[in-house]
Amino acid sequence: MRHLMSPLDLSTEELEQLMDLADDMRADPQKYADCCHGKKLATCFYEPSTRTRLSFEAAMLNLGGSVLGFSSADSSSAAKGESVSDTIRVISSYADICAMRHPKEGAPLVASFHSRIPVINAGDGGHQHPTQTLTDLYTIRALKGEIGNLTIGLCGDLKFGRTVHSLINALVRYPNIRFILISPEELRIPEYIREDVLDQNNIPYQEIERLEDAMPELDILYMTRVQRERFFNEEDYLRMKDFYILNAEKMELAKENMMVLHPLPRVNEISVEVDDDPRAAYFMQAQYGVYIRMALIATLLEVKVC
Ligand code: NCD
Numbered sequence: 001m002r003h004l005m006s007p008l009d010l011s012t013e014e015l016e017q018l019m020d021l022a023d024d025m026r027a028d029p030q031k032y033a034d035c036c037h038g039k040k041l042a043t044c045f046y047e048p049s050t051r052t053r054l055s056f057e058a059a060m061l062n063l064g065g066s067v068l069g070f071s072s073a074d075s076s077s078a079a080k081g082e083s084v085s086d087t088i089r090v091i092s093s094y095a096d097i098c099a100m101r102h103p104k105e106g107a108p109l110v111a112s113f114h115s116r117i118p119v120i121n122a123g124d125g126g127h128q129h130p131t132q133t134l135t136d137l138y139t140i141r142a143l144k145g146e147i148g149n150l151t152i153g154l155c156g157d158l159k160f161g162r163t164v165h166s167l168i169n170a171l172v173r174y175p176n177i178r179f180i181l182i183s184p185e186e187l188r189i190p191e192y193i194r195e196d197v198l199d200q201n202n203i204p205y206q207e208i209e210r211l212e213d214a215m216p217e218l219d220i221l222y223m224t225r226v227q228r229e230r231f232f233n234e235e236d237y238l239r240m241k242d243f244y245i246l247n248a249e250k251m252e253l254a255k256e257n258m259m260v261l262h263p264l265p266r267v268n269e270i271s272v273e274v275d276d277d278p279r280a281a282y283f284m285q286a287q288y289g290v291y292i293r294m295a296l297i298a299t300l301l302e303v304k305v306c
Contacts, residue, residue, distance in 0.1 A: 007170035036065030042095035043069030059293035092116035135289035156224035215253035
């Protein structure tokens with residue numbers, strides 16, 4: 001039995017296989033419409049979510065399976081003080097696979113130690129978000145043809161943004177990747193990512209503050225929201241929240257084939273006028289999240305894919 005806690009739990013070969021399967025599922029959904037018949041996915045979400053939870057549920061329904069779960073800590077027994085390890089022990093006898101989101105870093109990992117079913121980390125605090133990374137990689141591969149030979153700008157809240165941490169972890173395994181890390185001083189990438197991931201793998205990167213300076217060089221711009229819920233005080237959040245606003249004027253500085261990604265939800269950091277730019281790929285990215293999660297569920301459940 002396998003769990004998914006970090007994108008590094010999958011080798012690059014396994015990732016390719018997963019993306020190939022997602023491609024096939026996208027091209028011929030009918031072929032897979034029954035492959036999880038009789039299987040249940042539990043979505044245990046202790047933190048808000050729209051895309052991740054609903055795309056997991058849509059993915060399981062597309063495979064002919066069914067779903068159960070809760071969408072906030074308040075509506076689960078966590079509100080009564082139950083531990084994640086007790087919860088997962090019980091859910092192991094109600095479902096065949098579980099996607100778990102939790103505000104505490106490492107909570108899904110703890111759950112996996114006590115689980116009899118595969119557990120997927122659907123976001124743990126400011127730490128990791130591996131299925132968003134699968135979605136990001138899959139979107140990059142679909143639009144660019146390959147993952148490699150890219151200058152990637154990561155912009156916004158690089159300190160608390162778990163999607164950025166997971167994505168960097170995953171991308172350093174591909175050839176000729178260079179990062180431009182664009183953030184205010186207070187929201188710089190954590191030291192453990194800089195030292196243990198970027199420096200360890202000899203990955204070229206720059207840290208800068210002005211988005212305009214990076215725009216002309218980028219093949220991909222990955223925008224992120226300032227993670228309000230992880231700030232210690234509201235004043236700091238209010239000071240930072242509109243630090244970056246990508247608009248049509250800034251898009252003029254970018255390459256014609258640059259693509260803009262964002263894990264969503266967007267707050268103010270991408271002006272709605274950018275949505276009509278053909279380089280805006282974030283809504284497509286959200287859609288691709290369903291196919292890659294279908295592929296992941298089928299793979300972890302080891303169902304026979306027809
Ligand atoms: C992200 C998350 O939850 O980390 N959202 C998502 O899953 N698509 C990004 C965010 O909330 O800013």
